[in-house]
Amino acid sequence: MFITFEGIEGCGKSTQIRLLAQALTTAGHRVVLTREPGGCPIGDQVRAVLLDAGNRTMVAMTELLLYGAARAQHLAEVVRPALAQGQIVLCDRFSDATRAYQAFGRGIDRQLVEQVNLLACQGLAPDSTLLLDCPVETGLTRARQRIDASSGPREERFELEALEFHQRVRDGYLALAAEEPHRFVTFDATGTPTQVAARIAAAVTRRLDAR
Numbered sequence: 001m002f003i004t005f006e007g008i009e010g011c012g013k014s015t016q017i018r019l020l021a022q023a024l025t026t027a028g029h030r031v032v033l034t035r036e037p038g039g040c041p042i043g044d045q046v047r048a049v050l051l052d053a054g055n056r057t058m059v060a061m062t063e064l065l066l067y068g069a070a071r072a073q074h075l076a077e078v079v080r081p082a083l084a085q086g087q088i089v090l091c092d093r094f095s096d097a098t099r100a101y102q103a104f105g106r107g108i109d110r111q112l113v114e115q116v117n118l119l120a121c122q123g124l125a126p127d128s129t130l131l132l133d134c135p136v137e138t139g140l141t142r143a144r145q146r147i148d149a150s151s152g153p154r155e156e157r158f159e160l161e162a163l164e165f166h167q168r169v170r171d172g173y174l175a176l177a178a179e180e181p182h183r184f185v186t187f188d189a190t191g192t193p194t195q196v197a198a199r200i201a202a203a204v205t206r207r208l209d210a211r
């Protein structure tokens, strides 16, 4: 079972993926928690380039291809082996982020984005995608607090984009969810972390039981 978490900056993906991993592990499942871009040494090196706010001159096509490169490596090294061992893979962002950010957000032709995803994924798609939806102001306020509180590198190239960019990304995610209503489950991400976690755990348990 391959489950991906999606949504705008600060919607709560990293918080919720940790809570779900804990709940599933407690329930006796074998779980791998990973993220994109990153999840493996080469992926993490590409991540640093993608999220470094100093890289102001990066053009949209470079961004798209770097996401594709990071994904190909991460799938080969982490995701496919874990799935082959029967583990539940929880991934913080995946191919829908490339659709939402590079197609809807940056305006790259959707067919080109699909081709890069195809090259990177070779047909692998998530079984379930959990979309955490909240207003962009809410998400960006939370993301800013997270970045200011963090002692690590400031991964804020996207957080510094205009509000309209994030609005296109949010609307893009909602459009993607409408395109594939069986794969996506959309959650209101504005409650407390505990409230959102309970809704997510209930939905994932239903999906696991159905298999």
Ligand SMILES: Nc1ncnc2c1ncn2[C@@H]1O[C@H](COP(=O)(O)OP(=O)(O)O)[C@@H](O)[C@H]1O
Residues within 6 Å of the ligand: 007, 008, 009, 010, 011, 012, 013, 014, 015, 016, 142, 143, 145, 146, 189, 190, 191, 192, 193, 194, 196
């Ligand atoms: N439901 C919530 N309500 C308020 N703050 C939250 C909530 N979920 C997460 N946060 C906080 O908001 C910030 C961003 O959350 P995070 O999980 O890192 O979001 P994302 O991974 O989607 O960018 C973090 O500081 C986190 O502790």
Ligand SMILES: [Mg+2]
Residues within 6 Å of the ligand: 013, 014, 015, 092
């Ligand atoms: Mg995160």
